[in-house]
Amino acid sequence: QKEVEQNSGPLSVPEGAIASLNCTYSDRVSQSFFWYRQYSGKSPELIMSIYSNGDKEDGRFTAQLNKASQYVSLLIRDSQPSDSATYLCAGWGLGSQGNLIFGKGTKLSVKP
Amino acid sequence: DGGITQSPKYLFRKEGQNVTLSCEQNLNHDAMYWYRQDPGQGLRLIYYSQIVNDFQKGDIAEGYSVSREKKESFPLTVTSAQKNPTAFYLCASSIGQKATRDTQYFGPGTRLTVL
Numbered sequence: 001q002k003e004v005e006q007n008s009g010p011l012s013v014p015e016g017a018i019a020s021l022n023c024t025y026s027d028r029v030s031q032s033f034f035w036y037r038q039y040s041g042k043s044p045e046l047i048m049s050i051y052s053n054g055d056k057e058d059g060r061f062t063a064q065l066n067k068a069s070q071y072v073s074l075l076i077r078d079s080q081p082s083d084s085a086t087y088l089c090a091g092w093g094l095g096s097q098g099n100l101i102f103g104k105g106t107k108l109s110v111k112p
Numbered sequence: 113d114g115g116i117t118q119s120p121k122y123l124f125r126k127e128g129q130n131v132t133l134s135c136e137q138n139l140n141h142d143a144m145y146w147y148r149q150d151p152g153q154g155l156r157l158i159y160y161s162q163i164v165n166d167f168q169k170g171d172i173a174e175g176y177s178v179s180r181e182k183k184e185s186f187p188l189t190v191t192s193a194q195k196n197p198t199a200f201y202l203c204a205s206s207i208g209q210k211a212t213r214d215t216q217y218f219g220p221g222t223r224l225t226v227l
Contacts, residue, residue: 008152032213043202043218044155051213088154092214099145099170100216104154 003028006089006103014111019076021106023089026070029101033072035063036088038105044088048074079110115139116219118203123224125190125197133188133222135203142208144186145216148172149200161186162208190224198226 003026013019023033032051036044050056050063050072062075072091076083086105093101116137125131135144143162147155157170161180175194180186186205190197200223204216 004154034215036218043221046215046217049213049215090216099157099160102154104152 002026002103003093003101004089004091004103006087006106008104009107010109011106012109012111013079015079015081017079017110019079019083019108019110021074021076021087021089021108022071023073023103024071025091028094029091030094031065031067032092033063033065034090034100035061035072035074036090037083038086038088040085047087076108079108081110081112084108084110116203116205116217118201118219118222120222121220123222125224125226127226128192130189130191131224133190133201133203133224135186135188135219136184137186137203137205137219138184139205139217140183141205141217142183143206143214144180145204145206146170146176146178146186146188147202147204149202155202158188196226197224199224 005024034049035047037047038044048063050065053067056063060077064073086107088105089103090100119134145160146158149155156172158176159178161167167178167180177189202221203219206214206216
């Protein structure tokens, strides 16, 4: 299993719908996770971080962490065309280096 | 304004040339990182530095070099030994790498193209 894995998409949802982005991780990744949004040609920007089992809400975004099943998800409510971007999931690697490990990202397209 | 700046935004390199990408931060962060991103790929770590005058190789350090003489600055040199340097280069920083909850923040990136 790759350390942090995401479905590359594209995921297409209509405007106003809920977009659900998922990420799974291996035992080599710690349980501190980050979701970044990256617009085409731009750098990643942090949307949310989640460290504890359960849900964390921030505006239209909800991050969910399930440690038993080793997955983390991001829900975007009332999706807008401006949410169209690639979403990167990242977690800290375990071990001496302990660097942030990124998934390849899921491309989201919100259709008006 | 606190943040991370990278320059130049676009860089063109001829075969056999070394080029240096600049990264500066005024966030008073101890840790700094360099990533490379290729189309359809995730971010791959090139080098990172946790403190001044110290740095470690990441997953793809071959053909690259760095220095960390000041806390604010972490320049990356792409040497002629890097066979396929065309990519989007991202610099990031974080408070310090000791805690696994450390959040990384990214600069705007430099797009390097080999002619």
